[in-house]
Amino acid sequence: MATDQPVLPGLKPVLELLASDPARIDTVFIRRGRRTPDTDRLMDLCREMRVRFSLVEGQVLDKLYAGGHQGVVARLFEAGYVELDDLLQDAPDAPLPLIIALDQVQDPGNAGTLARSLYALGGAGLIVPRHNAAYLGAGAHRAAAGALEKLPVARVANLARALDEAAEAGYAIYGAMCGEGSVNAFTATLRTPCVLVLGNEDKGIRPNVAKRCDTLLHIPMLRDFDSFNVAQAGALLLGCFAAPLLRDR
Numbered sequence: 001m002a003t004d005q006p007v008l009p010g011l012k013p014v015l016e017l018l019a020s021d022p023a024r025i026d027t028v029f030i031r032r033g034r035r036t037p038d039t040d041r042l043m044d045l046c047r048e049m050r051v052r053f054s055l056v057e058g059q060v061l062d063k064l065y066a067g068g069h070q071g072v073v074a075r076l077f078e079a080g081y082v083e084l085d086d087l088l089q090d091a092p093d094a095p096l097p098l099i100i101a102l103d104q105v106q107d108p109g110n111a112g113t114l115a116r117s118l119y120a121l122g123g124a125g126l127i128v129p130r131h132n133a134a135y136l137g138a139g140a141h142r143a144a145a146g147a148l149e150k151l152p153v154a155r156v157a158n159l160a161r162a163l164d165e166a167a168e169a170g171y172a173i174y175g176a177m178c179g180e181g182s183v184n185a186f187t188a189t190l191r192t193p194c195v196l197v198l199g200n201e202d203k204g205i206r207p208n209v210a211k212r213c214d215t216l217l218h219i220p221m222l223r224d225f226d227s228f229n230v231a232q233a234g235a236l237l238l239g240c241f242a243a244p245l246l247r248d249r
Contacts, residue, residue, distance in 0.1 A: 006075075006076040006078050006138075007065050007074060007075055007076060008074040009067065009068070009073050009074075010068070010069060010070050010072060011038055011039070011042065011071070011072045014042065014074045015038075015041070015042060015045065017074065018045045018046065018049055018051065022050075022051050023081045023082070024076055024077060025074050025075070026052075026074075026075045026135060026136070027051075027052050027053065027054060027074070027075045027135075028042065028046055028052070028053040028072065028073075028074045028075075029053070029056050029060060029064065029073045030042065030043070030053060030054070030055050030071060030072055031055075031056065031057070031058050031071035031072070032055040032056060032058075034071045039071075042072065050130070050157065052130050052131065058071070075135065077136050077137070077153075079136075079148055079149050079153065081153055081154060081155045082125070082152045082153065083154065084127065084154040084156055084162055084165060085165075086154075087099065087125045087152050088165065088166055090125075090152070091125060091193055092193045094122055094123060094124035094125075095245065096121055096123050096124070096238075096241060097192040097193035097194070098118075098123045098192055098193070098196055098238070099124050099125050099126065099127055099171075099194070099196070100114060100118055100123065100126050100127070100197075100198060100234065101126075101159060101162070101163065101195050101196070101197045101198070102114070102126065102127070102128050102129070102134070102198055103198065103199045103200060103205050103206055103209050104132045104133060104199070104200040104203075105128075105133065105134055105198060105199070105200060105201065106132075106133070106134050106200065106201060107134055107201060107230075108134045108135055108136065108137065108140035108143070109139055109140070109231070110134065110143075110229065110230050110231040111126075111128075111134040111140045111143075112139065112140035112141060112142065112143025112147075113143045113235075114230070114231050114234045114235070115143075115144040115147040115148050115153075116144045116147045117235040117238055118147070118238060119150055121239070121241075121242040124193075125152035125154065126153045126154070127154050127155075127156060127159070128156075129155070129157075130155050130156065130157050131157075159209055160208050160209050160212055163195060163197070163212040163213075164212060167214075170193065171193050172193070172214055173195050173212055173213045173214050173215075174190070174195070174196045174197065174215050174217055174237075175210055175213035175215070175216045175217065176196065176197065176198050176199065176205070176217055176237055177199065177204055177205055177210060177213075177217070177218065178218040178227075179218075181216055182216035182217060182218040183215060183218070184217075184218065184220055185218060185236070185237055185240045186219075186240060188217060188240075190240060192241065194241070196234070196241070197209060197210075197212075197213060198230050198233065198234050199230070200230075201229065201230055219233060
């Protein structure tokens with residue numbers, strides 16, 4: 001774990017932040033085997049505030065914070081998360097009313113680079129799953145070059161359910177996936193507001209998420225080549241959606 005990521009050590013400070021501003025917390029790490037009324041209260045508050053927590057060995061906490069941590073360290077996302085409902089409500093007002101949903105994208109650099117491309121092209125925000133997702137810490141912020149401080153990010157417990165909510169709110173749902181039934185992103189008729197789903201670096205979009213997509217998009221290539229990585233593919237697809245807005249620039 002990187003030592004330059006923002007963290008908050010100590011039981012009482014973490015409890016206070018959970019109560020006052022839980023959106024700033026990415027994950028709470030608690031030393032395994034430490035079971036007290038205070039740690040029980042901490043875990044209950046994490047559940048109530050929908051903040052993920054993890055029981056870890058002491059050396060993991062020591063890597064996160066070298067000083068006194070009382071067996072508790074919170075890893076922070078300093079920009080803070082927004083509620084999905086608020087993101088869906090505000091996204092149509094963005095220059096490009098498009099939200100990227102990351103389906104278990106693991107690499108912080110990819111997540112940060114996508115945030116940078118999305119913000120530069122006028123996109124509305126990001127949706128990330130609470131579990132099995134890249135940590136939007138120092139590595140992601142470096143790649144984002146300031147975009148993550150400006151771009152709304154919603155964290156959800158269930159991505160498939162979040163896409164259902166977006167569809168109910170009138171959003172078109174697109175997924176980046178090659179294969180039977182997918183259409184050429186450069187010739188497809190694209191509409192907004194929409195959500196564009198980008199999948200895991202190795203496995204792509206999970207089946208339960210893919211079936212929520214109205215349209216699957218692929219990027220054709222003129223040479224026999226493996227594929228683009230998720231950040232490259234996302235940038236190219238964003239360009240397809242943004243093209244009508246950019247023609248007169």
